[in-house]
Amino acid sequence: MAQGGLSKATESRSNAKFSTDNRKVDAFARKQKIAQHRRSLPIASVEKRLVDEVRKNGILIIVGETGSGKTTQLPQFLFNAGFCRDGKLIGVTQPRRVAAVTVAKRVAEECGVELGQRVGYSIRFDDMTTGSTRIKYMTDGLLLREALLDPYLSRYSVIIVDEAHERTVHTDVLLGLLKNVQIARSKSVNDHLNNENKKTKNDMGLEKENGTQYLSFLKQDQGRKFPPLKLIIMSASLDARVFSDYFGGARAVHVQGRQFPVDILYTHHPEPDYVDASLITIFQIHLGEGPGDVLVFLTGQEEIESVERLIKERIQQLPEDNRKLMTVPIFSSLPSEQQMRVFVPTPAGFRKVILATNIAETSVTIPGIKYVIDPGFVKARSYDPKKGLESLSIVPISKAQALQRSGRAGRQGPGKCFRLYPESEFEKLEDSTKPEIQRCNLSNVILQLKALGVEDIIGFDFIEKPSRSAIIKSLEQLFLLGAMTDECKLSDPVGHQMARLPLDPIYSKALILASEFKCLEEMLITVAMLSVESIFYAPRENLDEARTAMNSFSSPEGDHLSLINVFRAASELLEKRNLSLGKEKADKVLRKWCKENFINSRSLRHARDIHSQIQGHVEQMGLHVSSCGDDMLQFRRCLAASFFLNAALKQPEGTYRALASGQVVQIHPSSMLFRAKPDCVIYNELIETTHKYIRNVTRIDYLWLSELAPQFYTLQS
Ligand code: CDP
Ligand code: MG
Numbered sequence: 206m207a208q209g210g211l212s213k214a215t216e217s218r219s220n221a222k223f224s225t226d227n228r229k230v231d232a233f234a235r236k237q238k239i240a241q242h243r244r245s246l247p248i249a250s251v252e253k254r255l256v257d258e259v260r261k262n263g264i265l266i267i268v269g270e271t272g273s274g275k276t277t278q279l280p281q282f283l284f285n286a287g288f289c290r291d292g293k294l295i296g297v298t299q300p301r302r303v304a305a306v307t308v309a310k311r312v313a314e315e316c317g318v319e320l321g322q323r324v325g326y327s328i329r330f331d332d333m334t335t336g337s338t339r340i341k342y343m344t345d346g347l348l349l350r351e352a353l354l355d356p357y358l359s360r361y362s363v364i365i366v367d368e369a370h371e372r373t374v375h376t377d378v379l380l381g382l383l384k385n386v387q388i389a390r391s392k393s394v395n396d397h398l399n400n401e402n403k404k405t406k407n408d409m410g411l412e413k414e415n416g417t418q419y420l421s422f423l424k425q426d427q428g429r430k431f432p433p434l435k436l437i438i439m440s441a442s443l444d445a446r447v448f449s450d451y452f453g454g455a456r457a458v459h460v461q462g463r464q465f466p467v468d469i470l471y472t473h474h475p476e477p478d479y480v481d482a483s484l485i486t487i488f489q490i491h492l493g494e495g496p497g498d499v500l501v502f503l504t505g506q507e508e509i510e511s512v513e514r515l516i517k518e519r520i521q522q523l524p525e526d527n528r529k530l531m532t533v534p535i536f537s538s539l540p541s542e543q544q545m546r547v548f549v550p551t552p553a554g555f556r557k558v559i560l561a562t563n564i565a566e567t568s569v570t571i572p573g574i575k576y577v578i579d580p581g582f583v584k585a586r587s588y589d590p591k592k593g594l595e596s597l598s599i600v601p602i603s604k605a606q607a608l609q610r611s612g613r614a615g616r617q618g619p620g621k622c623f624r625l626y627p628e629s630e631f632e633k634l635e636d637s638t639k640p641e642i643q644r645c646n647l648s649n650v651i652l653q654l655k656a657l658g659v660e661d662i663i664g665f666d667f668i669e670k671p672s673r674s675a676i677i678k679s680l681e682q683l684f685l686l687g688a689m690t691d692e693c694k695l696s697d698p699v700g701h702q703m704a705r706l707p708l709d710p711i712y713s714k715a716l717i718l719a720s721e722f723k724c725l726e727e728m729l730i731t732v733a734m735l736s737v738e739s740i741f742y743a744p745r746e747n748l749d750e751a752r753t754a755m756n757s758f759s760s761p762e763g764d765h766l767s768l769i770n771v772f773r774a775a776s777e778l779l780e781k782r783n784l785s786l787g788k789e790k791a792d793k794v795l796r797k798w799c800k801e802n803f804i805n806s807r808s809l810r811h812a813r814d815i816h817s818q819i820q821g822h823v824e825q826m827g828l829h830v831s832s833c834g835d836d837m838l839q840f841r842r843c844l845a846a847s848f849f850l851n852a853a854l855k856q857p858e859g860t861y862r863a864l865a866s867g868q869v870v871q872i873h874p875s876s877m878l879f880r881a882k883p884d885c886v887i888y889n890e891l892i893e894t895t896h897k898y899i900r901n902v903t904r905i906d907y908l909w910l911s912e913l914a915p916q917f918y919t920l921q922s
Pocket of ligand 2: 272275276277367368567568
């Protein structure tokens with residue numbers, strides 16, 4: 206590898222006696238490789254130009270193809286150019302946890318620093334930053350929460366909103382907030398500089414007087430002085446207009462990518478089962494195509510894990526020579542140490558199959574991909590404001606997504622993309638995905654905006670306004686949960702407490718109520734377990750065994766209690782073995798136990814982490830964590846009081862009617878109550894596949910509803 210191109214830092218370190226120490230040689234070689242990789246990225250050649258653009262413009266929009274180096278390189282360019290002087294931070298927001306974590310790790314390595322030092326990340330329930338952190342990757346939701354404590358985001362000199370094209374609800378709200386913060390911060394400097402009322406232009410070219418629409422919380426703080434905030438919006442979508450227009454005609458620059466041709470192959474007919482079709486295609490590629498890794502887009506953890514198992518099974522049926530196929534999953538809730546596995550180079554002679562959710566579309570760029578399998582689906586939220594009904598369903602992707610997916614095959618050389626649908630279906634896809642803010646329940650957003658002091662939600666300057674009916678329905682829901690007063694203000698203390706918890710409002714309310722019902726211990730476990738995808742798994746080949754295992758935890762009252770039983774059994778196991786100190790050993794014991802009991806150990810570990818984090822939050826809030834012991838009636842009453850908006854009543858023909866929406870639903874076959882079919886239940890999830898299914902279901906007494914939620918149910922009866 207070329208010695209001449211080494212950076213100074215690397216050269217000075219290379220003085221060490223590396224020839225006598227293999228580890229040092231390895232580390233040295235890796236450093237060289239990384240330095241060379243960085244230099245080869247398309248963005249490297251425009252470093253100076255980009256830094257100049259950031260210096261000149263208060264707001265800059267950077268559009269660049271995925272993989273050009275935006276996320277990993279730009280923050281380093283700005284750090285080196287002195288944007289972190291005076292201890293200020295460069296914040297980079299990502300819509301996805303996985304991206305924040307993997308990119309931070311990569312950039313820390315590129316900088317040759319330990320994670321958490323100069324480079325760190327912070328996501329909900331996991332903070333890897335210290336006082337020395339200067340480049341901070343985080344989720345967009347997390348920065349929104351920070352704004353609650355530090356409304357001017359005064360620690361940051363630069364904020365980069367990355368993956369803005371994804372248009373998650375948090376990104377959209379963040380853009381609105383940052384727009385205000387930026388005007389307010391540039392105004393605070395301008396005021397300082399021009400005490401007389403001289404007309405100045407702020408960074409956006411807007412006249413200062415226009416800034417009078419600041420959020421009210423920013424107005425209150427006008428006496429303080431802050432240095433201006435640089436705002437950078439990065440997007441992989443080629444159309445920057447929507448962002449530029451929103452920021453008053455802000456400057457947009459384009460970073461050239463590098464893309465090799467990708468052959469697109471379609472099926473002749475629609476595939477009835479895309480999971481099965483994916484599996485067949487994986488093996489066709491493995492046995493029939495040249496070397497190169499495969500990236501498969503699936504819709505969620507459950508699907509990924511089942512495909513992973515099926516691949517492993519089928520490999521065993523192949524001749525010995527053909528078994529060199531390894532699978533690597535990647536999805537949001539994967540423990541962070543496992544997420545990095547996708548970046549480990551494939552061993553010689555092997556083929557890697559990466560099973561990913563749509564995070565691999567643009568957020569996470571994985572090297573080595575030559576083949577992409579695109580079944581054409583994604584799991585997405587949808588919201589019906591008339592019914593107040595939010596559901597998760599598997600829906601066709603947009604054309605823009607299909608193009609991003611196929612593009613992944615052409616990063617390092619020509620590739621192939623297998624679309625598991627006919628070309629005629631591609632033509633029918635929507636051009637682009639609707640922003641999430643227009644298809645989700647807004648109660649969370651509203652709660653946060655209210656907590657930030659935004660009085661007029663309908664008048665808030667959203668990049669694209671959600672529908673009025675969705676805003677009103679969500680306000681109504683917050684009112685029913687007791688978060689809002691008649692005057693549409695946050696209630697004291699409940700509304701403020703709810704806004705402080707990093708959870709869906711309905712879960713925050715459940716925790717607050719549980720402390721009154723003296724079953725907060727049980728509710729903490731419930732909320733943690735409901736925050737992860739699936740705790741149980743039932744592989745087709747061991748269905749009976751899995752059911753028996755599941756039954757050993759099951760409660761006749763329903764799934765919530767069963768989840769508590771699993772959580773407690775795991776905790777008891779660890780306590781009994783007294784392994785609380787040795788993390789590695791404890792993990793091993795837990796994994797083995799999970800395997801024997803058909804429990805998803807990744808999900809359980811994640812739930813245990815979430816549990817300890819929320820426990821910290823509620824204790825800080827002064828809520829009393831106590832258990833209702835054996836009095837499960839008390840706990841079920843608390844479930845009814847908390848989730849009354851998700852109550853359903855059995856119909857004569859055995860289906861259920863959701864009381865708030867009137868929707869006909871069925872209990873999901875994975876529920877403990879699938880056969881028992883009690884008269885009245887509450888549930889926590891509505892999913893739409895062939896039917897509308899409710900999941901995580903518990904039996905309640907119908908009469909409790911009017912007793913415990915009279916604000917809703919007396920009106921109905
Ligand atoms: O943000 P953008 O899509 O423009 O690119 P990036 O995420 O900065 O990635 C630039 C390069 O770094 C790609 O070639 C990635 O494969 C590589 N990368 C990596 O090897 N490991 C990571 N954890 C992240 C990025
Ligand atoms: Mg990126």
